[in-house]
Amino acid sequence: MKSQRVMSGQVRGPDTRRPAGSVDVVVIGAGHAGLSMSHMLSQRAIEHVVLERGEVANAWRTERWDSLRLLTPNWMTRLPGYGYRGEDPDGYMSAGEVVDFISAYATHTSAPVLTRTAVTRVVPDGDAYRVATDRGDWLCRAVVLATGACAKPIVPRLAESVPAGVEQLSAQAYRNPAQLAGGGVLVVGASATGLQLAQEIQNSGRPVTLAVGEHVRLPRVYRGRDIQWWMHASGVLDARIEEVDEPDRARRVPSPQLVGTPGRATLDLNVLRGEGVEVVGRLAGIRDGKAQFSGSLRNVCALADLKMNRLLDSIDEWAERNAPIAAVGPAERYAPTEVGASPRLSLALGKEVRTVIWATGFRPDYSWLHLPVFDRRGELKHDRGVVDAPGLYVLGLPYLRRRKSSFIHGAEDDVRELGAHLAAHLGDPSTGRARGPQTACLRSEDGRGAFALRSENRLD
Amino acid sequence: MTTQTKTAENGVNVAALLGAREALGEAPEAARFKWRASSEWIKGTHSRATVDGFFGLGGEQKHRQAYQFCTDHPEVFASEDKGATPVEMVLVGLAGCLTAGIAAVAQHRNIQLKSVKATLEAGMDLQGILGIDPNVRNGFDGIKVHYEIDADASAEQIAALVAQSQKRSAVFDVIANPTDVTVTTSKA
Numbered sequence: 001m002k003s004q005r006v007m008s009g010q011v012r013g014p015d016t017r018r019p020a021g022s023v024d025v026v027v028i029g030a031g032h033a034g035l036s037m038s039h040m041l042s043q044r045a046i047e048h049v050v051l052e053r054g055e056v057a058n059a060w061r062t063e064r065w066d067s068l069r070l071l072t073p074n075w076m077t078r079l080p081g082y083g084y085r086g087e088d089p090d091g092y093m094s095a096g097e098v099v100d101f102i103s104a105y106a107t108h109t110s111a112p113v114l115t116r117t118a119v120t121r122v123v124p125d126g127d128a129y130r131v132a133t134d135r136g137d138w139l140c141r142a143v144v145l146a147t148g149a150c151a152k153p154i155v156p157r158l159a160e161s162v163p164a165g166v167e168q169l170s171a172q173a174y175r176n177p178a179q180l181a182g183g184g185v186l187v188v189g190a191s192a193t194g195l196q197l198a199q200e201i202q203n204s205g206r207p208v209t210l211a212v213g214e215h216v217r218l219p220r221v222y223r224g225r226d227i228q229w230w231m232h233a234s235g236v237l238d239a240r241i242e243e244v245d246e247p248d249r250a251r252r253v254p255s256p257q258l259v260g261t262p263g264r265a266t267l268d269l270n271v272l273r274g275e276g277v278e279v280v281g282r283l284a285g286i287r288d289g290k291a292q293f294s295g296s297l298r299n300v301c302a303l304a305d306l307k308m309n310r311l312l313d314s315i316d317e318w319a320e321r322n323a324p325i326a327a328v329g330p331a332e333r334y335a336p337t338e339v340g341a342s343p344r345l346s347l348a349l350g351k352e353v354r355t356v357i358w359a360t361g362f363r364p365d366y367s368w369l370h371l372p373v374f375d376r377r378g379e380l381k382h383d384r385g386v387v388d389a390p391g392l393y394v395l396g397l398p399y400l401r402r403r404k405s406s407f408i409h410g411a412e413d414d415v416r417e418l419g420a421h422l423a424a425h426l427g428d429p430s431t432g433r434a435r436g437p438q439t440a441c442l443r444s445e446d447g448r449g450a451f452a453l454r455s456e457n458r459l460d
Numbered sequence: 461m462t463t464q465t466k467t468a469e470n471g472v473n474v475a476a477l478l479g480a481r482e483a484l485g486e487a488p489e490a491a492r493f494k495w496r497a498s499s500e501w502i503k504g505t506h507s508r509a510t511v512d513g514f515f516g517l518g519g520e521q522k523h524r525q526a527y528q529f530c531t532d533h534p535e536v537f538a539s540e541d542k543g544a545t546p547v548e549m550v551l552v553g554l555a556g557c558l559t560a561g562i563a564a565v566a567q568h569r570n571i572q573l574k575s576v577k578a579t580l581e582a583g584m585d586l587q588g589i590l591g592i593d594p595n596v597r598n599g600f601d602g603i604k605v606h607y608e609i610d611a612d613a614s615a616e617q618i619a620a621l622v623a624q625s626q627k628r629s630a631v632f633d634v635i636a637n638p639t640d641v642t643v644t645t646s647k648a
Contacts, residue, residue: 295637300627
């Protein structure tokens with residue numbers, strides 16, 4: 001980059017616009033995906049910096065409920081060149097343990113992370129990008145968006161109709177039942193989040209009603225092995241998005257109804273009903289202070305049961321073909337989801353329900369990305385992570401390239417492929433700026449960028 | 461299902477449906493339809509409804525011909541029974557919608573249908589519409605639909621067809637979920 005371009009940032013005024021440096025690649029977000037990409041870039045000796053608004057693994061530190069554990073067993077929790085090193089390979093990491101794991105990875109890879117550096121804007125700057133932060137601007141030729149798929153909770157517009165006096169909370173703000181008023185709780189959403197919250201809130205003595213739309217039902221353990229083992233071993237998690245009939249739909253599939261507990265217990269609607277949770281249909285409306293639930297509960301449960309059984313069929317076929325490795329317990333089938341004789345269709349909010357919890361999903365947040373890369377629904381336009389702007393990449397979204405793309409262990413294959421694409425972009429003269437001494441010599445003006453560049457020398 | 465080389469023939473143009481989905485995904489305006497019916501009172505509880513035109517694909521459309529439907533109440537209600545009861549028409553709509561969906565999904569999944577028979581039953585407590593008990597709703601207290609299907613498919617595949625059809629059914633949605641209704645009047 002030319003220094004004038006860096007300097008031009010200063011005309012905007014205050015000290016915060018001071019240029020922090022130039023670098024080939026800025027990775028935004030020091031979670032597992034951003035750090036994995038950093039590792040790949042380091043291996044290719046591509047200079048880069050990882051900008052992190054808080055601390056490494058920030059969302060795991062600040063945006064998770066207390067009891068959350070990974071849905072995948074520890075042995076699966078691995079990043080490029082780094083695996084689980086503890087003594088409980090079949091256990092599931094708590095959020096705190098995930099923080100430790102990702103932090104250890106950052107140290108292990110000597111990742112060039114600048115913490116407490118929040119990106120405020122990404123804008124074009126000639127044929128480069130300017131990444132503005134609250135601690136100065138960076139100029140770069142490529143940007144990797146690794147801020148995660150769960151930056152913002154999705155709360156439906158129905159929330160506006162919830163009567164005043166009924167407290168509302170998103171799953172992102174929820175920490176534990178003690179935070180809630182006594183009395184009934186309506187949990188909206190039946191993914192892993194909704195079911196886990198419903199269970200612990202019900203067990204806290206607050207009667208829970210769970211509103212259930214389309215969902216994914218899975219047993220925790222099947223034929224003696226973790227369900228994730230089967231999906232991993234049989235290649236289900238490696239399925240590529242280009243092999244999927246309806247990629248948009250595949251990317252919207254909610255997380256399966258799973259929980260990671262020491263007892264490897266299954267968590268499904270039958271379990272919750274047994275514990276006293278009232279299961280109702282999708283929240284379809286709120287009128288006169290009453291929540292109205294869809295009459296589609298039976299069908300969404302039938303769809304989930306059918307889909308689970310198809311998966312188990314395919315696992316059984318695979319186990320047959322791969323005996324004796326996979327020959328463990330006998331094939332099993334589970335009781336259909338029970339919905340009761342006449343599921344409730346409405347519920348008075350206020351009297352019967354003091355709190356509504358929106359477990360209705362999450363979305364990424366690219367509000368700081370000032371580039372024409374969004375479709376009419378506001379979603380990022382990309383082809384398997386290659387965003388619709390030269391040198392711009394995204395990581396960690398559901399089914400980005402493979403079913404496992406949003407899993408921790410899914411980062412490796414994606415960053416290897418996208419890292420190769422990125423390297424080709426940097427090396428391509430048609431981008432106007434071949435890699436050469438000019439860019440390679442650039443250093444940050446306040447010294448922080450030099451930290452970034454040291455990463456080239458790290459060993460694997 | 462075992463490998464099937466024959467293409468199922470259920471009389472559904474799936475290619476056109478998939479093409480429409482693609483095209484309408486790109487052209488959201490063309491996807492906005494308005495369905496219409498008009499109705500005229502004949503006598504007593506007997507009315508005659510007509511469907512003819514509708515709006516969609518960005519313009520006015522017409523059925524191949526106008527269709528008329530009479531509704532009335534049965535003789536046990538001291539009416540003349542000149543047509544189906546309006547609530548029965550709701551069941552007719554649900555059956556038509558779900559069955560059309562089953563055919564389309566079967567075609568898409570290359571499942572040959574041989575027969576598809578539905579029986580529908582809706583419970584209703586007349587204490588609602590007669591105003592005897594304010595806690596009883598006017599409408600159905602539940603709808604039961606049973607499909608008997610003969611097809612080149614397993615029982616699970618048939619169950620999956622019916623489940624997928626419900627998931628994508630407009631009338632199922634209209635019945636199972638609240639819909640805002642606006643009724644206005646004018647003096648002729």
